[in-house]
Amino acid sequence: MQLKPQKKKSSSFTIIIGCGKLGASIADKISDSGGDVLILDKDKDAFRRLSPHYGGMSVVGDALDLDKLKEIGMQKAATLLVVTNDDNTNNMVAQLAVHLFSVKRVIARVVDRDKEGIFNSKGIQTFCPVSLSQERIGQLLSADDPVVDQIVDTEGEDNR
Amino acid sequence: MEYSISKISSVGKFMMLIGILVAIPLLVIPFGMQDHRFASSFIVPASFSLLCGFLLFLYGRRRSSTVENFGWKSSMQHSSIIVLFAWVWGMLVGAFPFFSSGQLRLVQSLFESISGWTTTGLSVMDTSTTPRIFLFHRSFMQFCGGLGFVMMMNMFIQEKQSMRLYHAEGHSDKLLPNLRKTTQLIFLMYGGLLVAGILLYHIVGMNIFESLLHAMCALSTGGFSTRLGSIGEYNSLGIELVTIILMLFGTTNFAVLFLIFRMRLRQVVRVSEVQLLLGLLCIGIPVFAFGLQRSPQFMGMESFKLATFNVISALSTTGYSTIDFRGMAPSSLGVIIIMMLIGGGIGSTAGGMKLERVYIGIKVIALNFRTRINPVRSIHPGFFYKAQGKHMIDDKLILETTAHILCYLSIIGVGTILLAATANANLLDALFEFASAFGTVGLSIGITNANLGNAALLVEMFAMVLGRLEIFIVFIAIHSSIELMQSRLQKIGNKGFKK
Numbered sequence: 001m002q003l004k005p006q007k008k009k010s011s012s013f014t015i016i017i018g019c020g021k022l023g024a025s026i027a028d029k030i031s032d033s034g035g036d037v038l039i040l041d042k043d044k045d046a047f048r049r050l051s052p053h054y055g056g057m058s059v060v061g062d063a064l065d066l067d068k069l070k071e072i073g074m075q076k077a078a079t080l081l082v083v084t085n086d087d088n089t090n091n092m093v094a095q096l097a098v099h100l101f102s103v104k105r106v107i108a109r110v111v112d113r114d115k116e117g118i119f120n121s122k123g124i125q126t127f128c129p130v131s132l133s134q135e136r137i138g139q140l141l142s143a144d145d146p147v148v149d150q151i152v153d154t155e156g157e158d159n160r
Numbered sequence: 161m162e163y164s165i166s167k168i169s170s171v172g173k174f175m176m177l178i179g180i181l182v183a184i185p186l187l188v189i190p191f192g193m194q195d196h197r198f199a200s201s202f203i204v205p206a207s208f209s210l211l212c213g214f215l216l217f218l219y220g221r222r223r224s225s226t227v228e229n230f231g232w233k234s235s236m237q238h239s240s241i242i243v244l245f246a247w248v249w250g251m252l253v254g255a256f257p258f259f260s261s262g263q264l265r266l267v268q269s270l271f272e273s274i275s276g277w278t279t280t281g282l283s284v285m286d287t288s289t290t291p292r293i294f295l296f297h298r299s300f301m302q303f304c305g306g307l308g309f310v311m312m313m314n315m316f317i318q319e320k321q322s323m324r325l326y327h328a329e330g331h332s333d334k335l336l337p338n339l340r341k342t343t344q345l346i347f348l349m350y351g352g353l354l355v356a357g358i359l360l361y362h363i364v365g366m367n368i369f370e371s372l373l374h375a376m377c378a379l380s381t382g383g384f385s386t387r388l389g390s391i392g393e394y395n396s397l398g399i400e401l402v403t404i405i406l407m408l409f410g411t412t413n414f415a416v417l418f419l420i421f422r423m424r425l426r427q428v429v430r431v432s433e434v435q436l437l438l439g440l441l442c443i444g445i446p447v448f449a450f451g452l453q454r455s456p457q458f459m460g461m462e463s464f465k466l467a468t469f470n471v472i473s474a475l476s477t478t479g480y481s482t483i484d485f486r487g488m489a490p491s492s493l494g495v496i497i498i499m500m501l502i503g504g505g506i507g508s509t510a511g512g513m514k515l516e517r518v519y520i521g522i523k524v525i526a527l528n529f530r531t532r533i534n535p536v537r538s539i540h541p542g543f544f545y546k547a548q549g550k551h552m553i554d555d556k557l558i559l560e561t562t563a564h565i566l567c568y569l570s571i572i573g574v575g576t577i578l579l580a581a582t583a584n585a586n587l588l589d590a591l592f593e594f595a596s597a598f599g600t601v602g603l604s605i606g607i608t609n610a611n612l613g614n615a616a617l618l619v620e621m622f623a624m625v626l627g628r629l630e631i632f633i634v635f636i637a638i639h640s641s642i643e644l645m646q647s648r649l650q651k652i653g654n655k656g657f658k659k
Contacts, residue, residue: 013337036337052235055323055339059548071549 015040015077017063017093018084022109024049026081031056038072063093066100074101082108087115094124169220170321174246175213177313178253181304182206185257185297191369195293198261202297205256209249237640239324244637246309247629250277254301263294267614274621276301278628279509281383281479281602282620284610288388292369298384299373305628306380306410306509307350314343330630332507333415333547346414349421353379357406364398378406381510383479383602391469392482400469403480411437411476411504415547432544433505433515437475440502440515444471444495451492470603474499477510479602485592486606493605497592500599501572511600511627513568519544520561523553567631572598575623583607583616598623 014030016023019041028051030037037056040063041047047058061068063084074080080097082090090108097103110116110128119126183206189196251274258269268284275282279302287295304312310329314322323339335342357375362368370386377384387393391403409417412434419428428434449467452458458466466483473480474496485493503512523542530540542553551557572595580590585607593607597620608620626634 031338034338034340036341038337052327053321053323055326055334055342057334057337061549 012036012078013038013073013076014079014081015072015074016081016083017041017090018082019043019046019049019058020083020085021049023081023083024051026083027056028054040068040072063089066096069093069096069101074103077101077103079103079105080107082106084109085111087111091115091119094119098123169217170325171242171245172213172215172217172220173317174242174309174313175209175216175249177213177309178246178250179206179209179211179213181250181300181312182209182253182257182297184300185293188293188296195291198257198291198293201257201260202293204260205253209253235321235324236328237636237644239321239328240633240637241641241644243310243325243328244629244634247277247625250309251625254297257297258294261294263290267617268610271617271621272298273301274624275602276382276384277305278600278624279305279380279382279477279511280597280600280624280627281377282597282604282608282624283384283602284608284612284617286388286610287386295373295384295386296369299376299382302380302382302384303354303376306382307347311343311346314340315347328633330507330633333413335415335418345418349414349417350379353406353409357402360402360405361399364402365396366394366399374403375406378403378478378480379410379509381407381410381476381478381504381508381600383473385480390482391480397465400465400482404469404472407472407476407478407480410478411508411510413505413507413547415507416505417508419547427547430545431547432519433546436515436519437505440475440499441471444475444499448492448495451489451495454489471495471499474601474603475502475504477503477512477599477601479596481603485603490588493588493592496603497595500595500601500603501568503599503601511598513565513599516544516546517561517564520553520557521565524558524562527553564631568598571623571626571631575619578619579607579616582619583612593620594623598627600624600627 013036016027016037016039019027019039023039023041024046027037027039031054038059039047039050039056040059040061042060042062044060050058057072059068059072061072063069063082074097077097080094080103082093082097084090084093087110090110094106094108097106105125106123107125107127108119110119110126111130113128113130116126116128183202186199186202186206189199251270254277255266255269255273258264258272259266263269264272264285271282271284274280276298281302283298285294285298308329308331310322310325311331314326326339333342335345354375357379358368358371361371361375366374373384373386374391376382383390385391385393391400394400412420413431416428416431416434419425419431445464445467448471449463452463452466469480469482472478477500485496501513502518503514504510506514506516523544527540527542531538534540543550544553545551572591575594575598576587576591579585579594580587583590583593585593589605589607592603592605595601596603596605597608607616
């Protein structure tokens with residue numbers, strides 16, 4: 001049994017764009033901990049990645065559609081996570097969120113590392129799965145003794 | 161992927177919730193003169209349910225320290241079993257007060273309780289002599305039954321499997337990005353409408369007690385009345401108007417209701433369900449009225465007034481009536497039966513096949529026609545509007561909807577014959593009464609009364625449960641309990657064999 005989530009926590013509304021493996025798992029986590037979460041994806045079938053316990057909203061729609069962003073209440077969001085696999089989409093949605101909806105915290109995924117500069121210049125926090133994986137692999141390789149039962153964490157929790 | 165579920169402790173929680181709900185009619189005692197004699201028949205089942213629930217809850221918590229993990233399939237099966245169990249338990253506990261106080265026979269009290277929780281409103285009680293506390297108990301059961309146990313539970317606590325249970329009980333909508341807030345919002349709207357309903361009833365001249373009871377039952381599309389002649393006995397235009405408004409609100413999908421409250425009226429009009437509702441009323445009311453005109457006592461405007469009230473009552477699956485259906489023209493009865501079959505909005509408190517499914521059904525017929533007259537390679541996508549926006553009618557949806565409609569109609573066919581046989585009635589009357597029970601409506605053509613035999617009551621009880629829980633979940637739950645039982649037995653058998 002989970003007790004009532006605290007008022008402070010529940011007032012933070014998170015919007016996630018892109019219901020891939022990463023987006024879905026983060027949405028599940030937030031929903032499980034009692035937070036408000038909405039996930040948007042173009043493809044209706046993408047939502048099957050969400051766990052059946054997911055209690056937030058899932059909306060079908062194009063994130064580049066300004067009306068859609070208004071409809072899902074982007075102006076009320078405290079956090080925006082843009083995790084589609086297309087850099088152009090990620091960049092544009094993140095910029096819209098910062099400039100038009102003045103969302104406080106915008107985190108975007110960068111697929112192509114060369115484009116990271118475009119994101120950062122606009123005051124958007126980014127992460128790049130390739131760099132993170134590279135770092136981790138580097139760590140593993142540089143370790144003196146290979147530890148047998150150490151597992152690379154690809155679930156995405158470290159990325160948050 | 162694994163899903164954890166704490167089955168026993170959540171069953172315990174449901175039992176505690178039901179215990180509390182059954183204890184609530186005790187609040188009427190300070191206002192009633194002679195009702196305190198019946199206090200014990202409420203205290204006993206309530207405390208029994210609370211105690212059992214609490215013990216199970218403790219037992220389940222201790223066990224759940226070793227969290228049980230099930231695969232997807234059995235997680236779904238467990239949630240349907242939990243939902244069905246909660247409802248059956250509620251029905252048993254709810255029946256106890258009627259029985260233990262000697263108001264009704266055993267089967268009759270079960271019938272009354274089921275009719276309450278499922279928001280049907282068929283009654284075997286003589287309301288003119290029944291003490292007030294029982295009248296309140298009935299109406300309160302309908303009020304809670306309209307929301308559903310899972311919905312009430314989610315208001316207080318949210319846990320991992322609440323979403324599954326929420327779906328299993330047939331709620332389809334999420335209004336806010338958080339399940340607990342969604343249920344709280346629904347309860348807030350429901351409660352607000354209740355208060356408004358009580359005030360309106362009181363203004364048009366009902367006493368406070370009766371306005372409370374009628375508002376609860378109209379809003380949950382239940383239909384228990386404190387009078388034998390239902391709403392018709394008041395013979396007041398004001399009361400009928402208030403009832404119509406409450407019934408329409410009750411039959412509206414919660415998501416649409418939320419749009420109405422936010423004054424997004426243009427979006428509301430676009431929703432397919434709302435369009436179908438209005439369309440059906442436009443056709444149904446005149447047909448019903450013309451059927452009435454055959455007899456001389458209902459002429460002109462009078463027949464339209466009666467038609468408006470009773471057709472809305474049938475379509476919203478409420479079951480308040482201002483007219484006696486016995487000996488009515490077949491065309492009028494036909495309209496009422498069709499309305500009862502179609503029923504109210506999906507994800508509301510209403511029963512029946514639900515407007516959305518019927519709308520999709522009509523669309524599918526149109527699409528099928530279009531594919532037949534057009535070249536083979538042309539595509540014809542179908543759409544419909546929900547409160548959340550435009551939805552495409554894809555193959556999966558078509559399959560689910562047609563399966564549901566077919567299942568509904570076949571049960572109607574079988575049930576009608578069963579009821580006709582057990583109640584010794586003619587086929588039209590049996591169809592009317594069965595459709596009324598199955599759609600959780602509660603209009604009666606006179607078959608259901610205090611003298612009805614047990615077999616017919618059982619048929620109607622089964623219909624009401626199936627109708628409220630949307631058919632499939634009952635079958636899934638029964639199927640899964642048999643399957644689980646078999647696997648348990650097999651395990652025990654294997655162990656015995658090894659020894």
